[in-house]
Amino acid sequence: MARLLGTLRSSQPVARFQRSCGLFPGGEERGGEPTEGPRERGACNGAGAARGPQGCTQKYIVKNYFCYYLFKFSAALGEEIFYITFLPFTYWNIDHSVSRRMIIVWSIVMYIGQVSKDILKWPRPLSPPVVKLEMRTNAEYGMPSTHAMAATAISFSFFIATMNQYKYPFELGLVAALAFSALVCLSRLYTGMHSVLDVIGGALISAVLLVLLYPAWDTIDHLLLTSPFCPLFSIVVPLVLCYNYPKLDYYTPTRGDTTTILGAAAGATVGFWLNNQYAAPAYTGKSVQSGFPLITTTMVFVLARFFVGISVVLLTRWVMKSVILGVLGYRYKFPICDLEARRRREVEVPYKFVTYSSVGFTATVIVPLLHELLGLM
Numbered sequence: 001m002a003r004l005l006g007t008l009r010s011s012q013p014v015a016r017f018q019r020s021c022g023l024f025p026g027g028e029e030r031g032g033e034p035t036e037g038p039r040e041r042g043a044c045n046g047a048g049a050a051r052g053p054q055g056c057t058q059k060y061i062v063k064n065y066f067c068y069y070l071f072k073f074s075a076a077l078g079e080e081i082f083y084i085t086f087l088p089f090t091y092w093n094i095d096h097s098v099s100r101r102m103i104i105v106w107s108i109v110m111y112i113g114q115v116s117k118d119i120l121k122w123p124r125p126l127s128p129p130v131v132k133l134e135m136r137t138n139a140e141y142g143m144p145s146t147h148a149m150a151a152t153a154i155s156f157s158f159f160i161a162t163m164n165q166y167k168y169p170f171e172l173g174l175v176a177a178l179a180f181s182a183l184v185c186l187s188r189l190y191t192g193m194h195s196v197l198d199v200i201g202g203a204l205i206s207a208v209l210l211v212l213l214y215p216a217w218d219t220i221d222h223l224l225l226t227s228p229f230c231p232l233f234s235i236v237v238p239l240v241l242c243y244n245y246p247k248l249d250y251y252t253p254t255r256g257d258t259t260t261i262l263g264a265a266a267g268a269t270v271g272f273w274l275n276n277q278y279a280a281p282a283y284t285g286k287s288v289q290s291g292f293p294l295i296t297t298t299m300v301f302v303l304a305r306f307f308v309g310i311s312v313v314l315l316t317r318w319v320m321k322s323v324i325l326g327v328l329g330y331r332y333k334f335p336i337c338d339l340e341a342r343r344r345r346e347v348e349v350p351y352k353f354v355t356y357s358s359v360g361f362t363a364t365v366i367v368p369l370l371h372e373l374l375g376l377m
Contacts, residue, residue: 023063060131077180077183078147092367094162101157106154107261111262112205112209115258122143143197145198160210234266245258261356264357313362316358317359
């Protein structure tokens with residue numbers, strides 16, 4: 001067992017997977033078995049190596065562009081661009097209860113995953129032999145893969161929350177959830193960001209957390225909507241967790257990413273509570289009848305709600321980011337463009353938490369009100 005775990009944790013399986021998908025280091029197109037060089041040979045060896053790996057670049061050769069674009073797209077399904085579009089889309093166009101469950105599960109799973117990385121401090125795969133396609137997250141530790149955790153949590157919580165509310169084949173939903181999570185997991189191998197063990201560990205941890213949380217879904221949902229302490233709890237607890245995030249020897253993006261996630265979830269949760277207390281407008285759940293004109297009209301409304309909503313959300317993020325950074329810059333005497341100052345805990349935590357809690361609140365309260373005003377409900 002120890003030998004198997006050692007193999008799964010090593011860099012060679014990742015390098016072999018990349019080669020089989022047509023991705024090679026610059027200067028190597030086809031060769032023998034990938035060999036693992038000493039860590040100091042490469043500048044792209046993640047949090048376990050030298051400081052500042054974000055700046056390293058690596059040349060590579062792509063032989064299979066289908067795999068390249070497929071896995072690059074799949075990797076984006078675990079990034080902010082996906083969260084900030086898919087989760088609000090679900091709230092605006094599918095079902096409030098489904099969205100609430102996904103956001104709560106996603107935030108809990110991601111917090112546990114991010115903290116686990118910085119407690120375990122397992123390095124990412126070595127380069128060479130692995131080709132690394134991402135530089136920002138390379139500064140983080142590897143175990144567990146939070147992309148794998150998020151993909152498993154979101155896909156299966158969506159599947160579980162909708163299978164009893166909407167009529168679709170059980171097998172189709174299960175295959176879709178498996179395919180989504182598998183693509184994201186494989187993308188972490190293809191991009192060279194995680195070992196096989198990181199990915200398997202992330203998916204398994206997420207699955208266990210889903211099993212543990214599922215029996216309490218209805219209870220948690222009821223408390224979030226009805227408890228008078230919900231707004232205070234939703235703000236204070238995430239803030240305490242962010243300020244007490246595990247300290248590292250040098251900066252990595254994990255604390256900032258964790259604050260982003262918890263801030264967005266906090267703002268959305270306050271929005272859920274407020275909507276329930278004051279009977280905010282709900283999106284109609286009329287059953288769609290057959291017929292091309294009705295389907296076309298429905299799609300127009302869906303797209304209109306999405307584009308109006310996402311425009312407001314992105315505007316909110318930009319405005320709040322500028323305002324909060326300006327205030328913090330004035331308070332701590334640093335220019336807004338000073339990246340090192342923005343990485344300090346007393347700046348990063350309030351800046352990201354306030355910005356993204358505003359985004360979550362806007363998506364769940366302001367945007368639905370705007371939709372009602374524009375007749376898009």
